[in-house]
Amino acid sequence: MKDTxxxxxxxxxxxxxxxxxxxRSILKQTVNPYEIVIGDDGSKEDTKKLIDSYRDQFPFEIKHVWQEDDGxxxxxxxNKAIAQVSADYIIQLDGDVMLHPxxxxxxxxxxxxxQLVCGNRCFVLKSKTEKLVNDPSNISLNLLNVKKRKRFFRIPFLSSLFKNKRNNTSRKGNVGCHMAYWKEDMVNINGYNEDFVGWGYEDIEMVERLMNSGVKKTxxxxxxxxxxxxxPKSSRASSEKNKQMYFDCREKKLFYCEKGIKQYI
Incomplete structure (x- = not known):
């Protein structure tokens, strides 16, 4: 579906x-996205200035969806950002990753x-991350710069041998910093459950509901x-509460949440 x-x-x-x-890594892509949508959870003015500085560098629109800092x-x-997406298909990233060209x-x-696609990532070492932050003019990486080195290699013809290992278990293999889905499928389950506040389990609960709605995972x-x-890692103070909400969703085979994306559409 190359025209998507x-x-x-x-x-x-x-x-x-x-x-x-x-x-900088998006600028190096061999294929451009239709748009970039930034979901900003209350950043200060310097983030807005950075986003604005890139608007003329991309041949497509950047949307900056911002909300007040409320933890x-x-x-x-x-949910607010997904509601503003014009494209049919979404690749979801966190703002602390770089992408292969x-x-x-x-x-x-x-x-x-x-279909929901759950991707993966390798981890850039602290020392290399600090060098990139201090001098972003060269963002190239090599095998010695990362952990989880098996994930550093791009060998597409081997991908099909590994991709089905975690397809039948929704919890494993899901990372919110790298997944892709159809906007229509997300709206159908009412998006992310906003009862999840603080770090933990919000992504795998959403994936659970997507799969319960009939979406297949790869x-x-x-x-x-x-x-x-x-x-540094985020606070895990909310993880136990959030984990229980995930288990409740799994046990009840829910596909819809009450407090979700439709309030913004």
């Missing part, structure tokens, strides 16, 4: 130097109706490579 219009949806919060690295409200800003090109080769390995920049 793709939106890159990027979440961010007060990390303009990381977001700059994301943009970790990732589900809320994701053929990232979008690879995603285009696996698009299917009623995993993507050895192509559409992504590099996760090092940063």
């Amino acid at each position: 219009k793709i939106a890159l949806l990027i979440t961010t919060y007060n990390s303009p130097k990381f977001l700059d690295l994301v943009f 970790f409200q990732r589900c809320r800003i994701l 053929r990232f979008i090109e690879d995603h285009l080769t696996v698009i299917k109706p009623k 995993t993507l390995l050895m192509m559409a490579l992504q590099y996760h920049l090092w940063h």
Whole structure:
């Protein structure tokens, strides 16, 4: 489905130097997205200035969807951002990753109706991340710059040998920093559940509901490579509460949440 219009949806919060690295990697893509939509969970003015500085560098629209800083409200800003997407298909990223130049090109080769794609990433070492932040003029990486080195290699013809290992278990293999889905399918389940506040389990609960609604999941390995920049971990204070909401969703086989995206459409 090479003619599909793709939106890159990027979440961010007060990390303009990381977001700059994301943009630099998008500039190197072999295939352009239809648009970029930034879901901004309350960043300061420096993030807006960075986004504005890139508007003339891309031959497509950048939408900046911002909300007041009210703590970790990732589900809320994701819903607001998804509601503003004009494209039919969304590749969702966090604002602390860089992309292989053929990232979008690879995603285009696996698009299917009623399918969720869960990708993967390797992890950039702290020392290399600091160098990139201090001097972003050269964003190239090599094998010595990362952890999870098996994920560093792009070998598309081998991808099909690995992608089905986690397709039947919704919890494993889902990372919110790298997934792709149809906007229509997300609206059908009412998007992210905004009862999830704080870090943890919001992505796998959403995937659980997507799969309960009839969307099939596939995993993507050895192509559409992504590099996760090092940063301190977020607070896990909400993880137990959020985990229980996920287990409730799984046990009840829910596909719809009450507090979701439709309030913004």
